[in-house]
Amino acid sequence: MGNRCRLRTAICHGNSRRCGYPGLRAHNPPTFPITQRSRRTYICGVKQPPHCQMTTHKQDAGAQATQMNMLMDIKRGRLSHLSITRCVFNQLLIKSGRALKKMSNTAVGVIPSHVNPDLQEERDRASFNVTELTNIIDGGAEKTLLRKRLEKLIFSDPDFQKFPDIQTFGTNSEFYSATVLKSTKLFKLRRELKWTDEEFDIALRLGGQGHALGLQHGMFIPGLERLATEEQKAKWLTLAKQYKIIGTYAQTEMGHGTYLKGLETTATYDPKTQEFILNTPKISSIKWWPGSLGKSTNHAIVLATLVIKGKKYGMHPFFVQIRSMTDHTPMTGIKVGEIGARMGRMTSDNGYLILNNIRIPRENMLMKNAQVSPDGSFTAKAPNQANYATMVMVRVGLSYYSYQLLSRGVTIGVRYSAVRRQSKLDPKEREPKILEYQTQQYKLFPGLALAYAIFFSSRSLRMKYMEAYQEIKNGNLQKLPELHCESAGMKAFCTDNMLRELEIIRQSCGGHGYLNASGIAMLVTIAAPMVTVEGETTVMYLQVARYLVKRFANASTGQQLDGCTAYLSMDHAAYMCPLMSEDDCRNMSRLCDIYSYRVYMTVSRVAKQLQTDIMNGMPQHFAFNKNLVNLVRAAKAHCYYSVVKDFSKAIQSMQASPQTIKALKTLCCFFAIHGITEESGDFLETESIGLEQLQWIKRLQGTLLAEIRSDAVALVDAFDHHDISLSSAIGSYDGNAYERLFDSAQKDPMNKEEVHPSYFQYLRPFIQEMNKAKL
Numbered sequence: 001m002g003n004r005c006r007l008r009t010a011i012c013h014g015n016s017r018r019c020g021y022p023g024l025r026a027h028n029p030p031t032f033p034i035t036q037r038s039r040r041t042y043i044c045g046v047k048q049p050p051h052c053q054m055t056t057h058k059q060d061a062g063a064q065a066t067q068m069n070m071l072m073d074i075k076r077g078r079l080s081h082l083s084i085t086r087c088v089f090n091q092l093l094i095k096s097g098r099a100l101k102k103m104s105n106t107a108v109g110v111i112p113s114h115v116n117p118d119l120q121e122e123r124d125r126a127s128f129n130v131t132e133l134t135n136i137i138d139g140g141a142e143k144t145l146l147r148k149r150l151e152k153l154i155f156s157d158p159d160f161q162k163f164p165d166i167q168t169f170g171t172n173s174e175f176y177s178a179t180v181l182k183s184t185k186l187f188k189l190r191r192e193l194k195w196t197d198e199e200f201d202i203a204l205r206l207g208g209q210g211h212a213l214g215l216q217h218g219m220f221i222p223g224l225e226r227l228a229t230e231e232q233k234a235k236w237l238t239l240a241k242q243y244k245i246i247g248t249y250a251q252t253e254m255g256h257g258t259y260l261k262g263l264e265t266t267a268t269y270d271p272k273t274q275e276f277i278l279n280t281p282k283i284s285s286i287k288w289w290p291g292s293l294g295k296s297t298n299h300a301i302v303l304a305t306l307v308i309k310g311k312k313y314g315m316h317p318f319f320v321q322i323r324s325m326t327d328h329t330p331m332t333g334i335k336v337g338e339i340g341a342r343m344g345r346m347t348s349d350n351g352y353l354i355l356n357n358i359r360i361p362r363e364n365m366l367m368k369n370a371q372v373s374p375d376g377s378f379t380a381k382a383p384n385q386a387n388y389a390t391m392v393m394v395r396v397g398l399s400y401y402s403y404q405l406l407s408r409g410v411t412i413g414v415r416y417s418a419v420r421r422q423s424k425l426d427p428k429e430r431e432p433k434i435l436e437y438q439t440q441q442y443k444l445f446p447g448l449a450l451a452y453a454i455f456f457s458s459r460s461l462r463m464k465y466m467e468a469y470q471e472i473k474n475g476n477l478q479k480l481p482e483l484h485c486e487s488a489g490m491k492a493f494c495t496d497n498m499l500r501e502l503e504i505i506r507q508s509c510g511g512h513g514y515l516n517a518s519g520i521a522m523l524v525t526i527a528a529p530m531v532t533v534e535g536e537t538t539v540m541y542l543q544v545a546r547y548l549v550k551r552f553a554n555a556s557t558g559q560q561l562d563g564c565t566a567y568l569s570m571d572h573a574a575y576m577c578p579l580m581s582e583d584d585c586r587n588m589s590r591l592c593d594i595y596s597y598r599v600y601m602t603v604s605r606v607a608k609q610l611q612t613d614i615m616n617g618m619p620q621h622f623a624f625n626k627n628l629v630n631l632v633r634a635a636k637a638h639c640y641y642s643v644v645k646d647f648s649k650a651i652q653s654m655q656a657s658p659q660t661i662k663a664l665k666t667l668c669c670f671f672a673i674h675g676i677t678e679e680s681g682d683f684l685e686t687e688s689i690g691l692e693q694l695q696w697i698k699r700l701q702g703t704l705l706a707e708i709r710s711d712a713v714a715l716v717d718a719f720d721h722h723d724i725s726l727s728s729a730i731g732s733y734d735g736n737a738y739e740r741l742f743d744s745a746q747k748d749p750m751n752k753e754e755v756h757p758s759y760f761q762y763l764r765p766f767i768q769e770m771n772k773a774k775l
């Protein structure tokens with residue numbers, strides 16, 4: 001068996017038992033048109049001159065044989081007592097190394113300049129205009145041009161081009177440095193080119209995964225905007241926006257992240273000096289997790305419990321200098337550092353912070369929502385939850401970020417499935433693309449549909465947020481409870497489902513999905529903390545449930561509800577499943593009615609159970625805990641319904657060609673019916689549908705998989721993620737997955753030396769010892 005076969009087996013046929021070593025002749029021809037001449041010389045998808053193929057093969061075989069003979073000699077004891085010097089071994093290994101290197105210079109490492117025909121074939125069969133859909137996603141053709149202009153500018157920088165490799169192979173420290181470089185470059189470009197906020201947002205998104213200074217824009221600046229007075233903004237916001245100070249948002253402690261009333265860091269007012277004294281009283285009070293805190297920032301918004309004359313006034317924000325502006329060392333009384341290695345890549349330097357009698361002027365409390373006067377009197381302009389405003393904003397942002405991550409993941413999964421061929425469907429035909437398998441479609445298309453659903457729904461949430469934020473800024477907090485419910489719900493729904501789908505997509509890529517170079521493995525680890533940050537999923541769903549139960553109680557007294565819970569005040573008494581035939585299952589309005597009835601029933605049941613428990617004398621907190629699982633179920637049902645509704649509404653109001661609308665409608669319908677099949681127990685139990693309807697829906701699911709299949713590549717192309725943003729060997733636009741995989745492996749630092757130092761240190765002495773040993 002020559003190298004070609006071995007290589008081919010390793011990369012191309014990881015899981016194919018039937019094919020064994022199919023070589024290059026039989027039923028697995030190269031994936032792009034080649035001439036008669038080049039057909040003979042095709043190795044692993046790469047054309048090469050015939051002479052290279054022969055020499056490479058011969059040299060390598062020769063070196064292998066010599067090495068094998070020597071090992072046999074050692075085994076037989078002939079060489080065991082000879083001094084097998086490092087030099088002899090080296091010569092042998094260098095020889096075989098040279099052979100391999102020669103091979104890698106010729107046979108591999110060449111990425112074809114054309115698109116893989118398997119992928120091109122998919123693009124040629126698209127039923128709609130991909131650019132039109134890209135323009136819709138970007139917000140108009142001119143916005144697409146703007147993004148592409150920024151892409152061209154940013155990705156022409158060699159430091160950005162290098163980033164995917166550092167992400168794949170770099171150490172945590174190297175990766176961190178690269179993300180600092182990336183952040184500072186973008187910040188500088190913003191200044192120099194006078195980017196608008198929109199342009200800068202696009203640039204941040206394009207920059208791929210990880211921004212060491214991401215919290216500056218993610219939370220520090222938004223925190224100052226939302227929590228500081230006008231006077232304070234004039235002082236610090238300007239500095240932050242000009243990058244003269246770099247900051248973070250330090251709220252979570254080792255002992256408490258969720259329960260904000262339990263925060264232990266104290267800010268005690270001293271009226272004599274008109275200062276606050278900040279302290280970390282015990283180990284559980286250490287600030288733990290804030291992004292960019294570990295090594296990057298020199299300032300922080302520190303959230304601490306305000307104490308005046310021994311009385312506690314809840315959590316409030318304070319503006320604190322953490323590090324020196326001259327040499328970046330911690331300020332006196334401050335201990336700060338990195339919290340340690342984490343799952344996956346370090347996309348930010350999460351840190352810890354200990355405050356020991358840190359005195360800050362009274363004016364350093366961010367006093368938009370509450371003030372402490374020089375004599376120590378406390379006045380609040382708004383409920384304490386007004387101080388949670390930054391979190392609400394980030395929750396809205398994370399919903400959209402979920403789209404970003406998932407759309408990248410599904411782009412990788414679908415493109416790879418269109419170029420990967422494995423096993424057999426029809427024994428007489430060549431191996432099919434794995435995208436042909438219905439099970440593969442079932443792994444990929446829920447994620448594809450979810451990406452679009454999240455995109456449209458988070459866009460709608462962002463618009464609601466902007467509207468409500470203007471009112472909240474002017475002191476009208478009326479919309480805050482609903483905004484809190486919607487942002488908490490969407491944050492939980494989007495991050496939770498995005499992570500689940502990404503992991504399924506990763507598995508759908510088989511073995512290669514486990515490689516960093518695939519890009520998809522990295523996306524899973526980047527997505528993993530998103531379910532925890534900014535409000536853990538269950539906790540956020542429970543906030544939604546609390547709001548739903550309250551609104552249900554209002555509706556029960558005859559109040560007409562509006563907003564996202566309007567359905568709770570509708571008359572559901574005469575509900576009958578609106579699906580009369582299989583054709584009805586494509587009717588989005590009917591599917592929405594089914595969803596709305598399911599939520600209504602889920603909310604009403606748990607609300608009634610709570611009421612019964614409390615009426616029976618159970619303390620309220622106990623009754624809540626007894627019903628938590630059903631409360632979360634109700635919240636999830638509400639969120640799924642909201643997303644289905646938003647997705648469907650967005651298509652209804654869309655200005656687009658009939659073909660594009662049709663493709664999106666198919667996807668939207670699939671999203672809705674997939675949700676029903678996944679939760680069929682709930683839908684049946686609440687009698688939102690019957691058994692017959694479930695059978696129709698399941699049949700339609702199969703039909704829709706086949707319909708989506710023909711547009712799958714076009715639907716992911718429409719996201720239009722740049723290859724550098726994707727950082728994926730198997731999901732790049734050209735579909736040359738195997739060549740890129742091999743090319744990527746060559747860059748692994750482990751491959752820099754033919755023989756690893758551990759060989760000389762451990763393996764060789766071990767082999768020698770084993771050979772000396774008597775049986």
Ligand SMILES: CCCCCCCCCCCCCCCCCC(=O)SCCNC(=O)CCNC(=O)[C@H](O)C(C)(C)COP(=O)(O)OP(=O)(O)OC[C@H]1O[C@@H](n2cnc3c(N)ncnc32)[C@H](O)[C@@H]1OP(=O)(O)O
Pocket residue numbers: 204211214215217218249251252257258259260261291385386388389391392394397398401480481484532533534535536539543546
């Ligand atoms: C890179 C570029 C950047 C671009 C940015 C965009 C995104 C990009 C993302 C990529 C980077 C990722 C960055 C990640 C950063 C993570 C940062 C963090 O984790 S930071 C740390 C994040 N940490 C967390 O998220 C902590 C999670 N914990 C909490 O938020 C709260 O403790 C709680 C909600 C659980 C409870 O609230 P609590 O007050 O303790 O107690 P009760 O339950 O008794 O509620 C009482 C009443 O208050 C009401 N209400 C509550 N909240 C709100 C609100 N926000 N509003 C209004 N109202 C609210 C509630 O409804 C109730 O009303 P009612 O019924 O009485 O009428």
Ligand SMILES: Cc1cc2nc3c(=O)[nH]c(=O)nc-3n(C[C@H](O)[C@H](O)[C@H](O)COP(=O)(O)OP(=O)(O)OC[C@H]3O[C@@H](n4cnc5c(N)ncnc54)[C@H](O)[C@@H]3O)c2cc1C
Pocket residue numbers: 215249250251252255256257258259288289290291350529532533534535536537538539542
């Ligand atoms: C990568 C990353 C970045 C972060 N960045 C920042 C940052 O910049 N600034 C910052 O301040 N913080 C940051 N955090 C902290 C983050 O906000 C918290 O970890 C998060 O809010 C969850 O809180 P927790 O860790 O206390 O989880 P816990 O609340 O301890 O959750 C553990 C379990 O307890 C359950 N639980 C807790 N309370 C309840 C309840 N009331 N009812 C039912 N179940 C409950 C949860 O559902 C969960 O299953 C970051 C965290 C991570 C992982």
